[in-house]
Amino acid sequence: MATLKIPHPVPSAVEDAENLMKAFHGWGTDEKAVISILAHRDADQRKQIMVAYEELYKENLIKRLESEISGHFERAMYRWMFDPIEREVIFANVALKKSVDWIVIIELSCINSPDELLVIKKMYQNRYKLSLEEDVAFHTSGDFRKLLVGLVSTYRYRGEEINASLAQAEAKILHNLIKQKTFDHDEVIRILCTRSKAQLNATFNCYKDEQGTSITKSLSSASSSEFVSALRTAIRCIISPEKYYEKLLRRALNKGGIDEDSLTRVIIMRAEKDLQVIKELYQKRANMTLDHAVSKEASGDYKKFLLALIGN
Amino acid sequence: MATLKIPHPVPSAVEDAENLMKAFHGWGTDEKAVISILAHRDADQRKQIMVAYEELYKENLIKRLESEISGHFERAMYRWMFDPIEREVIFANVALKKSVDWIVIIELSCINSPDELLVIKKMYQNRYKLSLEEDVAFHTSGDFRKLLVGLVSTYRYRGEEINASLAQAEAKILHNLIKQKTFDHDEVIRILCTRSKAQLNATFNCYKDEQGTSITKSLSSASSSEFVSALRTAIRCIISPEKYYEKLLRRALNKGGIDEDSLTRVIIMRAEKDLQVIKELYQKRANMTLDHAVSKEASGDYKKFLLALIGN
Numbered sequence: 330m331a332t333l334k335i336p337h338p339v340p341s342a343v344e345d346a347e348n349l350m351k352a353f354h355g356w357g358t359d360e361k362a363v364i365s366i367l368a369h370r371d372a373d374q375r376k377q378i379m380v381a382y383e384e385l386y387k388e389n390l391i392k393r394l395e396s397e398i399s400g401h402f403e404r405a406m407y408r409w410m411f412d413p414i415e416r417e418v419i420f421a422n423v424a425l426k427k428s429v430d431w432i433v434i435i436e437l438s439c440i441n442s443p444d445e446l447l448v449i450k451k452m453y454q455n456r457y458k459l460s461l462e463e464d465v466a467f468h469t470s471g472d473f474r475k476l477l478v479g480l481v482s483t484y485r486y487r488g489e490e491i492n493a494s495l496a497q498a499e500a501k502i503l504h505n506l507i508k509q510k511t512f513d514h515d516e517v518i519r520i521l522c523t524r525s526k527a528q529l530n531a532t533f534n535c536y537k538d539e540q541g542t543s544i545t546k547s548l549s550s551a552s553s554s555e556f557v558s559a560l561r562t563a564i565r566c567i568i569s570p571e572k573y574y575e576k577l578l579r580r581a582l583n584k585g586g587i588d589e590d591s592l593t594r595v596i597i598m599r600a601e602k603d604l605q606v607i608k609e610l611y612q613k614r615a616n617m618t619l620d621h622a623v624s625k626e627a628s629g630d631y632k633k634f635l636l637a638l639i640g641n
Numbered sequence: 642m643a644t645l646k647i648p649h650p651v652p653s654a655v656e657d658a659e660n661l662m663k664a665f666h667g668w669g670t671d672e673k674a675v676i677s678i679l680a681h682r683d684a685d686q687r688k689q690i691m692v693a694y695e696e697l698y699k700e701n702l703i704k705r706l707e708s709e710i711s712g713h714f715e716r717a718m719y720r721w722m723f724d725p726i727e728r729e730v731i732f733a734n735v736a737l738k739k740s741v742d743w744i745v746i747i748e749l750s751c752i753n754s755p756d757e758l759l760v761i762k763k764m765y766q767n768r769y770k771l772s773l774e775e776d777v778a779f780h781t782s783g784d785f786r787k788l789l790v791g792l793v794s795t796y797r798y799r800g801e802e803i804n805a806s807l808a809q810a811e812a813k814i815l816h817n818l819i820k821q822k823t824f825d826h827d828e829v830i831r832i833l834c835t836r837s838k839a840q841l842n843a844t845f846n847c848y849k850d851e852q853g854t855s856i857t858k859s860l861s862s863a864s865s866s867e868f869v870s871a872l873r874t875a876i877r878c879i880i881s882p883e884k885y886y887e888k889l890l891r892r893a894l895n896k897g898g899i900d901e902d903s904l905t906r907v908i909i910m911r912a913e914k915d916l917q918v919i920k921e922l923y924q925k926r927a928n929m930t931l932d933h934a935v936s937k938e939a940s941g942d943y944k945k946f947l948l949a950l951i952g953n
Contacts, residue, residue, distance in 0.1 A: 458798065470827070475827075
């Protein structure tokens with residue numbers, strides 16, 4: 330369930346564009362007005378506002394926003410204005426520049442459904458004139474390449490059927506390899522990168538039943554290497570995107586100084602999808618509402634924008 | 642260009658089904674009549690005939706054919722009767738049983754376009770309730786796994802744009818690795834499995850220009866291992882499916898005793914697509930027509946069936 334709140338009736342795209350222009354005019358920007366419009370429109374409506382704004386004023390709304398607002402607020406608004414698939418495509422491409430940000434690639438490949446990933450890959454090709462696979466492979470090496478290329482390449486089986494004896498056998502393979510600390514073994518990569526999400530969840534459940542501890546806990550007590558951390562991220566995204574995001578929020582808000590990038594990413598990417606579920610999980614685990622935590626840790630227009638997106 | 646010849650006007654599916662039943666009745670089967678119908682109908686028409694036959698006689702046409710005809714003719718007819726995509730799906734699955742027939746997997750992944758491969762993968766999932774990727778990964782190991790999983794997984798870029806300096810750089814990487822005989826190097830797998838076909842063709846052209854010999858010739862003089870043979874097969878399928886098939890036909894017809902499996906596979910799979918081009922290439926290289934070679938090497942109803950499919 331989404332947290333995004335859209336007024337009924339919603340103003341026309343032309344009205345919204347005109348009101349945005351009013352907010353930009355005069356002494357300073359009326360950030361409150363900007364938030365009251367853009368934080369309460371869905372992706373389609375935002376797209377229509379951008380088109381209407383461009384037609385009315387012959388300028389690009391995103392560029393205008395960049396010149397009107399700044400800091401964390403600007404960066405969050407910039408992300409928010411993209412079409413959700415385009416946003417994933419662009420941030421995957423950014424993640425592959427310089428030192429590869431593997432978290433973005435793992436989230437993209439393990440949280441999206443096989444068909445959503447396919448749509449992202451098609452748009453990636455249209456935009457960059459090469460495949461996501463070749464870009465990931467080109468910018469990585471060694472174990473990370475094996476893992477990341479495997480994760481983005483496979484068109485996983487989409488069905489819910491599972492093979493229970495296979496789950497048991499593969500849970501045993503994973504346990505033995507973790508025990509031997511051969512995390513980069515071809516079999517780890519094969520299982521994680523090719524099995525369906527339903528089958529992997531069955532395997533991870535078998536692992537927990539037989540070993541009395543979860544595979545992610547086994548991994549974290551076996552090693553603190555970056556590669557193992559990547560394996561754990563992939564597994565957590567496959568088991569439950571909502572729990573994964575909830576934990577990311579707790580960490581982002583719990584650093585004595587927020588992790589702006591993660592906080593923005595989770596809220597922007599999930600506000601139109603399942604942020605309500607993530608909020609409820611957060612409240613249980615953190616013993617406070619997400620609204621309260623954001624109010625406490627964030628500030629200024631950035632805070633107001635995030636609070637609007639999380640349904641405050 | 643296809644070699645399949647369809648009469649105009651084509652009889653209705655019901656007439657065809659009735660004439661097939663007539664051919665099955667009486668003393669022995671009238672194979673000539675069976676060939677005159679089924680070797681001159683396209684995939685859609687064959688499907689309609691199967692439906693009409695089932696409705697009229699409450700029996701499966703393919704099963705009836707299996708009981709009426711035998712040997713090479715039966716095996717070729719069995720393959721022919723499938724829908725072309727279903728045929729690739731079923732034979733990929735067969736190729737993964739017991740000792741993996743890597744040639745079928747390489748042809749499937751390197752000859753089909755990225756979008757055709759995707760359709761095959763979707764049908765594979767619907768039919769077998771798992772992904773082609775996980776089946777290939779499960780049944781292979783070591784270098785073959787790396788290569789075959791890479792080839793079936795990637796959704797290659799479909800565009801024709803190439804990056805000339807990248808082609809030069811990657812041709813050099815490939816040359817150095819072949820010189821060092823490290824054919825299983827991650828970079829060989831990366832380049833071959835992730836780059837677009839257009840980009841790979843540019844890379845192979847650079848290789849030839851700089852080294853004065855083709856990459857496939859370099860590979861075959863460097864090693865005769867099965868893995869290098871698989872690399873060469875993939876490269877040849879990417880460079881030119883038609884030339885690849887033409888050579889396969891020459892080998893299949895040149896063994897002093899035909900290679901029935903390859904001969905049938907090429908003719909059945911290409912008769913509705915590009916067998917005319919392959920035939921013309923064959924005539925140039927073998928100094929005889931494909932019709933003549935098939936007449937000389939094959940026999941009986943099998944020969945008649947193949948000759949009908951190649952447009953004799």
